[in-house]
Amino acid sequence: MDFNKICVLGLGYIGLPTASTFASHGIHVIGVDVNPQVVSTLQNGDLHIYEPGLRTLVQAALRSGNLEIASQPEPADAFIIAVPTPFLPDKRADMSFVVSAAESIVPHLRPANLVILESTSPPRTTIDRIAPILEQSGLTAGQDFYLAYSPERVLPGQILRELIENARVIGGIDPASAEIGRDLYQIFVQGEILLTDATTAEMIKLMENTYRDVNIAIANEFSRLAVRFGVDVWKAIELANRHPRVNILRPGPGVGGHCISVDPWFLVEAAPDLTPLIRTTRQVNDSQPEFVVASLAKALGGLAGKRIAVLGLAYKPDVDDLRESPAIETAHLLENAGASVVAFEPNKPNAEIPGLKLASNLADAVEEADALLLAVSHTPLRSLDPSVISQITPARVVFDAVNGWTQERWQAAGFHFFRLGAG
Numbered sequence: 001m002d003f004n005k006i007c008v009l010g011l012g013y014i015g016l017p018t019a020s021t022f023a024s025h026g027i028h029v030i031g032v033d034v035n036p037q038v039v040s041t042l043q044n045g046d047l048h049i050y051e052p053g054l055r056t057l058v059q060a061a062l063r064s065g066n067l068e069i070a071s072q073p074e075p076a077d078a079f080i081i082a083v084p085t086p087f088l089p090d091k092r093a094d095m096s097f098v099v100s101a102a103e104s105i106v107p108h109l110r111p112a113n114l115v116i117l118e119s120t121s122p123p124r125t126t127i128d129r130i131a132p133i134l135e136q137s138g139l140t141a142g143q144d145f146y147l148a149y150s151p152e153r154v155l156p157g158q159i160l161r162e163l164i165e166n167a168r169v170i171g172g173i174d175p176a177s178a179e180i181g182r183d184l185y186q187i188f189v190q191g192e193i194l195l196t197d198a199t200t201a202e203m204i205k206l207m208e209n210t211y212r213d214v215n216i217a218i219a220n221e222f223s224r225l226a227v228r229f230g231v232d233v234w235k236a237i238e239l240a241n242r243h244p245r246v247n248i249l250r251p252g253p254g255v256g257g258h259c260i261s262v263d264p265w266f267l268v269e270a271a272p273d274l275t276p277l278i279r280t281t282r283q284v285n286d287s288q289p290e291f292v293v294a295s296l297a298k299a300l301g302g303l304a305g306k307r308i309a310v311l312g313l314a315y316k317p318d319v320d321d322l323r324e325s326p327a328i329e330t331a332h333l334l335e336n337a338g339a340s341v342v343a344f345e346p347n348k349p350n351a352e353i354p355g356l357k358l359a360s361n362l363a364d365a366v367e368e369a370d371a372l373l374l375a376v377s378h379t380p381l382r383s384l385d386p387s388v389i390s391q392i393t394p395a396r397v398v399f400d401a402v403n404g405w406t407q408e409r410w411q412a413a414g415f416h417f418f419r420l421g422a423g
């Protein structure tokens with residue numbers, strides 16, 4: 001099937017790269033977002049999110065005229081839903097964005113259209129929730145229009161490359177829908193395109209992120225055990241990973257972001273009786289900021305009245321995304337324990353976070369600190385020169401929660417050095 005015009009609903013970390021990549025391959029793309037600020041920012045050629053390479057790609061797509069930004073969908077050959085699925089306070093999936101995106105397509109749906117859901121969703125969402133909404137158009141899914149689920153699997157920080165190079169799973173509500181989905185994605189996907197059914201594709205996405213969550217949880221639990229037994233977890237992991245079938249991931253302040261800290265809950269919600277391991281995994285990773293804070297309290301001989309510069313607030317290195325960030329949770333817990341925190345996020349120096357004092361540059365963050373906490377291994381933070389930092393801060397204690405700094409260098413510059421999980 002040929003696609004001349006497609007409509008991408010949701011212009012966030014997935015929708016915007018997807019829309020601009022299609023546009024850069026000559027397709028006429030209507031990029032839709034319900035947030036008027038996002039629409040006007042993009043219409044002015046500016047970007048509301050940071051992802052390496054994205055600004056150049058979006059601006060070129062806009063200039064070419066192939067990418068148009070709108071607040072409403074319009075008739076098209078294909079519709080891609082790429083809106084967020086956050087979780088509610090009780091950890092159930094909040095499907096309201098997906099539902100309203102599907103509803104907004106209904107008036108524009110025509111026979112032989114293709115609709116793809118990319119948003120991470122609980123198993124059976126495409127069949128049980130999306131198909132009935134789209135059928136309010138009077139058309140029947142699988143008979144009059146094609147419908148598929150195709151999970152995005154790109155790594156923030158590497159989105160533009162992974163969008164093209166990763167294998168792509170396409171799960172149709174019937175085989176024809178999966179095949180038409182392949183026609184669409186093969187416009188730019190160079191990785192393998194793997195066809196399956198919609199519910200399997202939904203499950204695959206949740207399994208991938210849950211698998212990673214479990215593996216990070218075991219690394220975090222090892223960091224706690226290492227402290228108990230006077231072992232350096234980083235050295236132990238390095239040696240354990242020399243085993244041909246062992247690959248332990250990195251401990252840290254916890255698991256954040258909009259994917260891995262959220263998606264496993266969709267499986268717990270869908271089958272609470274079958275998911276004790278997944279639930280415990282979430283609890284282990286969610287409680288890791290408490291372990292960071294307890295470790296820092298031990299290093300400093302208590303936290304009350306201590307002035308702590310928290311360096312890095314994003315959910316992981318070299319991104320600007322602050323969602324579900326364990327670094328932010330750690331900073332809040334430090335404040336709750338009586339410390340006085342000044343935080344700095346180099347990728348979002350002007351961010352505002354309720355309840356936290358933020359500095360817009362490194363010097364301001366450290367100028368009155370007793371201790372520095374490396375909470376995210378951002379490249380510019382990792383490469384700080386301790387002898388330069390020692391000139392701009394009265395702090396003489398550093399705590400590295402991410403194994404980003406070299407102990408000997410900080411010690412040589414006069415700092416007491418502590419590392420998470422290091423005995």
Ligand code: SAJ
Pocket residue numbers: 120152153154155156208209212216249250251252253254255256257258259260315316317
């Ligand atoms: N983390 C650790 N230790 C590690 C690896 C990661 O503590 O060894 C932490 C990170 O600091 C971060 C969190 O885990 O807080 C998640 O980071 P990540 O890099 O593992 O993953 P995400 O959330 O950025 O992207 C994931 C990816 N999924 C998998 O690798 C299975 C990506 O491919 C998905 O597309 C993305 O979720 C998504 O959108 O679902």
